[in-house]
Amino acid sequence: xxxxxxxxxxxxxxxxxxxxxxxxxxxxxxxxxxxxxxxxxxxxxxxxxxxxxxxxxxxxxxxxxxxxxxxxxxxxxxxxxxxxxxxxxxxxxxxxxxxxxxxxxxxxxxxxxxxxxxxxxxxxxxxxxxxxxxxxxxxxxxxxxxxxxxxxxxxxxxxxxxxxxxxxxxxxxxxxxxxxxxxxxxxxxxxxxxxxxxxxxxxxxxxxxxxxxxxxxxxxxxxxxxxxxxxxxxxxxxxxxxxxxxxxxxxxxxxxxxxxxxxxxxxxxxxxxxxxxxxxxxxxxxxxxxxxxxxxxxxxxxxxxxxxxxxxxxxxxxxxxxxxxxxxxxxxxxxxxxxxxxxxxx
Amino acid sequence: xxxxxxxxxxxxxxxxxxxxxxxxxxxxxxxxxxxxxxxxxxxxxxxxxxxxxxxxxxxxxxxxxxxxxxxxxxxxxxxxxxxxxxxxxxxxxxxxxxxxxxxxxxxxxxxxxxxxxxxxxxxxxxxxxxxxxxxxxxxxxxxxxxxxxxxxxxxxxxxxxxxxxxxxxxxxxxxxxxxxxxxxxxxxxxxxxxxxxxxxxxxxxxxxxxxxxxxxxxxxxxxxxxxxxxxxxxxxxxxxxxxxxx
Numbered sequence: 001x002x003x004x005x006x007x008x009x010x011x012x013x014x015x016x017x018x019x020x021x022x023x024x025x026x027x028x029x030x031x032x033x034x035x036x037x038x039x040x041x042x043x044x045x046x047x048x049x050x051x052x053x054x055x056x057x058x059x060x061x062x063x064x065x066x067x068x069x070x071x072x073x074x075x076x077x078x079x080x081x082x083x084x085x086x087x088x089x090x091x092x093x094x095x096x097x098x099x100x101x102x103x104x105x106x107x108x109x110x111x112x113x114x115x116x117x118x119x120x121x122x123x124x125x126x127x128x129x130x131x132x133x134x135x136x137x138x139x140x141x142x143x144x145x146x147x148x149x150x151x152x153x154x155x156x157x158x159x160x161x162x163x164x165x166x167x168x169x170x171x172x173x174x175x176x177x178x179x180x181x182x183x184x185x186x187x188x189x190x191x192x193x194x195x196x197x198x199x200x201x202x203x204x205x206x207x208x209x210x211x212x213x214x215x216x217x218x219x220x221x222x223x224x225x226x227x228x229x230x231x232x233x234x235x236x237x238x239x240x241x242x243x244x245x246x247x248x249x250x251x252x253x254x255x256x257x258x259x260x261x262x263x264x265x266x267x268x269x270x271x272x273x274x275x276x277x278x279x280x281x282x283x284x285x286x287x288x289x290x291x292x293x294x295x296x297x298x299x300x301x302x303x304x305x306x307x308x309x310x311x312x313x314x315x316x317x318x319x320x321x322x323x324x325x326x327x328x329x330x331x332x333x334x335x336x337x338x339x340x341x342x343x344x345x346x
Numbered sequence: 347x348x349x350x351x352x353x354x355x356x357x358x359x360x361x362x363x364x365x366x367x368x369x370x371x372x373x374x375x376x377x378x379x380x381x382x383x384x385x386x387x388x389x390x391x392x393x394x395x396x397x398x399x400x401x402x403x404x405x406x407x408x409x410x411x412x413x414x415x416x417x418x419x420x421x422x423x424x425x426x427x428x429x430x431x432x433x434x435x436x437x438x439x440x441x442x443x444x445x446x447x448x449x450x451x452x453x454x455x456x457x458x459x460x461x462x463x464x465x466x467x468x469x470x471x472x473x474x475x476x477x478x479x480x481x482x483x484x485x486x487x488x489x490x491x492x493x494x495x496x497x498x499x500x501x502x503x504x505x506x507x508x509x510x511x512x513x514x515x516x517x518x519x520x521x522x523x524x525x526x527x528x529x530x531x532x533x534x535x536x537x538x539x540x541x542x543x544x545x546x547x548x549x550x551x552x553x554x555x556x557x558x559x560x561x562x563x564x565x566x567x568x569x570x571x572x573x574x575x576x577x578x579x580x581x582x583x584x585x586x587x588x589x590x591x592x
Binding site: 213214215218221222224225226228229230232233234235292293 | 418419422430432433434435436437438439443447448449450452455458459460461502
């Protein structure tokens, strides 16, 4: 091969590349479902504020909306990781329940004893560990045993909820012992917006960076795109998928602790039905249920959209029992949109 | 000195005997056409060389002695790369991301290890350039033609400075113009001193790029000879069994 052709070729390729990169960036922005969902959220908030300035457009309502969707948003980040690999985790709501009860029970024991073991310093890590265990259980069954994620996590949904009921002996836990006040101040506290909202913002940025700039993030997308190919090219598929399920359950545990801090009581029904809202948020934000596509910001705005609509319906005086219809309708709409976009691509 | 040698390779899957006492030698810089009918054992033989599974009996010899592979990664470390028939590409990732899949270039960013996008795009661009392919590193594989996809899959094998590249039916599902492109890619690999094994059904492809032809029938070697000493008619006869052995 003549030696002078290679560098010439390379420079052409690079100039090609820079032109294309800018194009795809704008293209990607406009093709991104997350962007349009953001527009929708802002639009609804703007219109509602104009229509109901005294009830909707208040600082207090903004505080409520953001706090309400922060828990779902945190869980949706974990769900995004799992769905990008082409899986699903139906157990997040129940994991939330059992984590809430574990943390509540440990701190409740601090009512009669001032042992360090019963402070939130121990209760919170124990709650997170419970989450990790649930994720490990899901992950092992899905990756090592090869069960379908749907069925596995459906099983975990039932198991974890039962565990929560048994552990709590079907009682509500509302006395959080000697470290309770500090726990509420930290996890249920606020600085302009609720602390859980700050946590969601930090986690969204962090997870977006992980997805877009790390090998782990790249591998999540690769597994969702073509798991067999990823395996053949040396991607540690089993490990990465396992970690995705653990991360998902861990997010549910974090959300449970923040929710506990705000509500100040633990009931074994905590998080019932949340899996639907979490999956809806993820899908509305543009994460493809077939895997290989999705992002952290999408999970954030997806959760925001559901809450903004829910909140708007309540303030507009619509019976709250209609919520389920709207949430379900939006899931179907989001998947339909995905189908249309997918067709355009082919 | 041969690059790769298979000695008395046999492989059984339960009661099914896929390969019986196959011997194969690869010389440096040659293109070997591996031919045979469906079920003749081509894929099994290739998968043994690529490390997907070990043979039931027999040895694989590299320049520096015998080896045993249990995973494709092990064969890759020894300089044997494979391009699978389905190419093993992720449609949702860019060309560069696919080339470096599982072997990403990283750089330090504070306490973190992050992807070195620029290095990967540049290096992928160079590899595509060397193969004289029009493939662009930023393009999504989903939007690519069959020939471009082949270029991505073949570029992947060039990352490790391989000694042997195995191509499993690279021309089976693409257009005529793209077939010519892929055959050119094979010649470029050979020009760089890489030994290529081309598994193919297509007689014209094998006779235009290969130096030697190796024919399997029912798991046994029936011929291994220079392409110049053979003819498409003879090879067809060998594949179908009309000619017993050559």
